[in-house]
Amino acid sequence: MRALHTAATGMMAxxxxxxxxxxxxxxxxxxxxxxQRAEFQDLLYEYVSRVGTQTSAxxxxxxxxxxxxxGVKTVGTxxxxxxxxxTQTGKDFDVAIRGEGFFKILLPxxxxxxTRDGSFELDAQGRLVTAQGxxxxxxxxxxxxxxxxxxxxQGQIFVTIPGSNTPSQVGQLELSIFVNKAGLQSIGDNLYxxxxxxxxxxxGNPATDGFGNLQQGFxxxxxxxxxxxxxxxxxxxxxxxMNAKVISAADQMLSATSxxxx
Amino acid sequence: xxxxLLIGLSRQVALGRELDxxxxxxxxxxxxxxxxxxAVFEEFISPTARADNFxxxxxxxxxxxxxxxxxxxxxxxxxxxxxxxxxxxDGRGFLVVQTPRGERYTRNxxxxxxxxxxLVTAEGYQVLGxxxxxxxxxxxxxxxxxxxxxxxVREGENAATESQRGQLRLVSFDQPGMxxxxxxxxxxxxxxxxxxxxxxxxxIQGTIExxxxxxxxxxxxxxxxxxxxxxIATLLSQQADLQRSAIEKLAEVPN
Numbered sequence: 001m002r003a004l005h006t007a008a009t010g011m012m013a014x015x016x017x018x019x020x021x022x023x024x025x026x027x028x029x030x031x032x033x034x035x036q037r038a039e040f041q042d043l044l045y046e047y048v049s050r051v052g053t054q055t056s057a058x059x060x061x062x063x064x065x066x067x068x069x070x071g072v073k074t075v076g077t078x079x080x081x082x083x084x085x086x087t088q089t090g091k092d093f094d095v096a097i098r099g100e101g102f103f104k105i106l107l108p109x110x111x112x113x114x115t116r117d118g119s120f121e122l123d124a125q126g127r128l129v130t131a132q133g134x135x136x137x138x139x140x141x142x143x144x145x146x147x148x149x150x151x152x153x154q155g156q157i158f159v160t161i162p163g164s165n166t167p168s169q170v171g172q173l174e175l176s177i178f179v180n181k182a183g184l185q186s187i188g189d190n191l192y193x194x195x196x197x198x199x200x201x202x203x204g205n206p207a208t209d210g211f212g213n214l215q216q217g218f219x220x221x222x223x224x225x226x227x228x229x230x231x232x233x234x235x236x237x238x239x240x241x242m243n244a245k246v247i248s249a250a251d252q253m254l255s256a257t258s259x260x261x262x
Numbered sequence: 263x264x265x266x267l268l269i270g271l272s273r274q275v276a277l278g279r280e281l282d283x284x285x286x287x288x289x290x291x292x293x294x295x296x297x298x299x300x301a302v303f304e305e306f307i308s309p310t311a312r313a314d315n316f317x318x319x320x321x322x323x324x325x326x327x328x329x330x331x332x333x334x335x336x337x338x339x340x341x342x343x344x345x346x347x348x349x350x351x352d353g354r355g356f357l358v359v360q361t362p363r364g365e366r367y368t369r370n371x372x373x374x375x376x377x378x379x380x381l382v383t384a385e386g387y388q389v390l391g392x393x394x395x396x397x398x399x400x401x402x403x404x405x406x407x408x409x410x411x412x413x414x415v416r417e418g419e420n421a422a423t424e425s426q427r428g429q430l431r432l433v434s435f436d437q438p439g440m441x442x443x444x445x446x447x448x449x450x451x452x453x454x455x456x457x458x459x460x461x462x463x464x465x466i467q468g469t470i471e472x473x474x475x476x477x478x479x480x481x482x483x484x485x486x487x488x489x490x491x492x493x494i495a496t497l498l499s500q501q502a503d504l505q506r507s508a509i510e511k512l513a514e515v516p517n
Binding site for chain 2: 256
């Protein structure tokens with residue numbers, strides 16, 4: 001009975017849906033996290049009798065055919081790259097992006113990764129690194145004796161050195177934008193990699209044409225909305241249960257048939 | 263007496279098909295833009311033997327035949343997602359999608375942008391505008407889609423200039439019942455059904471049309487199907503009992 005397999009595809013899809021939702025909820029407080037959504041589509045149809053088939057020599061045609069669907073499939077789990085809320089932390093090296101763009105991060109293996117998580121730190125050499133210790137690109141070194149550090153909305157970093165009244169610029173943060181942000185590949189640690197689907201990055205300074213501006217002392221929260229995740233979770237769970245009921249109904253029908261033989 | 267078995271069987275085959283339809287609806291309970299299917303049955307009256315062959319006219323026997331499935335094209339619930347690339351169509355209209363097999367139509371408005379900046383479906387097929395595919399520039403910001411499907415973006419320094427990137431093409435059909443499901447949320451139109459430009463439907467940005475499958479209705483239909491199936495199974499076994507006892511009785515050799 002086809003219904004058994006159809007319902008099984010439905011259960012698998014809802015299981016995946018719950019998995020995606022639970023990951024969103026688990027990352028509700030992850031800086032710069034972008035929520036994912038499972039997208040479903042129906043599977044192929046079997047045309048038992050095709051619509052529009054001629055039923056008589058007089059040219060009568062079937063106004064509706066018999067189409068039997070074979071279930072559902074997951075087509076993708078794209079990320080929704082909308083702006084998350086900014087919360088004030090007051091920390092000098094916390095930088096949030098308001099608008100488009102990603103920070104560039106150098107991975108230990110030489111690849112470049114992209115992130116929205118601007119909770120930076122300094123390493124032993126005074127270089128700006130992520131919480132994981134990966135270098136921010138282009139590399140920025142803060143002098144050991146710097147008294148105060150300020151990052152303006154254009155991404156310029158100024159420090160005040162003892163004995164000098166005027167702050168001096170020590171670097172410039174750059175941002176990268178992509179045509180298709182949702183096409184980036186997530187590799188964990190709040191990092192994304194460029195893919196053929198995302199297109200090549202375009203680099204530029206913050207607060208210029210098309211690039212977002214920076215906000216020092218703020219962090220971008222996850223764009224997960226608890227209420228909508230929970231309601232999606234309820235819908236997914238109920239859909240799972242209904243698919244399970246279809247399986248037991250098909251089972252009941254099969255057993256009714258097999259009980260005919262005595 | 264054989265007829266009862268065959269009629270029962272025809273009903274069971276039809277019910278099996280109906281359960282397949284219900285299973286597909288329930289599997290797609292969470293598929294955006296999915297339209298549920300219904301099954302239609304008809305009576306199939308077997309041809310009678312020629313009247314002049316018999317003194318008493320032969321009784322006509324009617325079977326069940328599944329004649330068609332129909333697509334329920336009513337609108338699904340709209341869910342607010344606030345994603346600028348989610349569009350729902352309010353009205354009878356469909357979005358037009360360019361696939362390798364030709365133009366297809368969809369109500370699933372979960373759209374994406376591909377690496378060429380083109381507006382595509384989740385499968386990667388181009389969504390067509392009034393003048394071909396819709397292409398965005400890498401630096402476009404604040405995509406807005408108005409209710410008539412016009413797509414505009416802000417670009418330039420401080421996002422000062424507004425430019426248009428095209429208008430979504432919406433079509434509707436005089437006989438939407440003739441549409442065929444093509445899988446992957448798409449509908450195809452038979453060659454004799456011509457899509458017509460739809461000026462009455464509205465596009466709602468930031469919302470997505472959920473599946474129009476109603477779980478309660480499908481569950482009720484499913485219970486109905488299983489119950490009738492079991493009833494017929496009982497009927498069939500009673501018929502078989504009847505036949506067996508008839509054979510036993512008739513074959514009894516009187517002492």
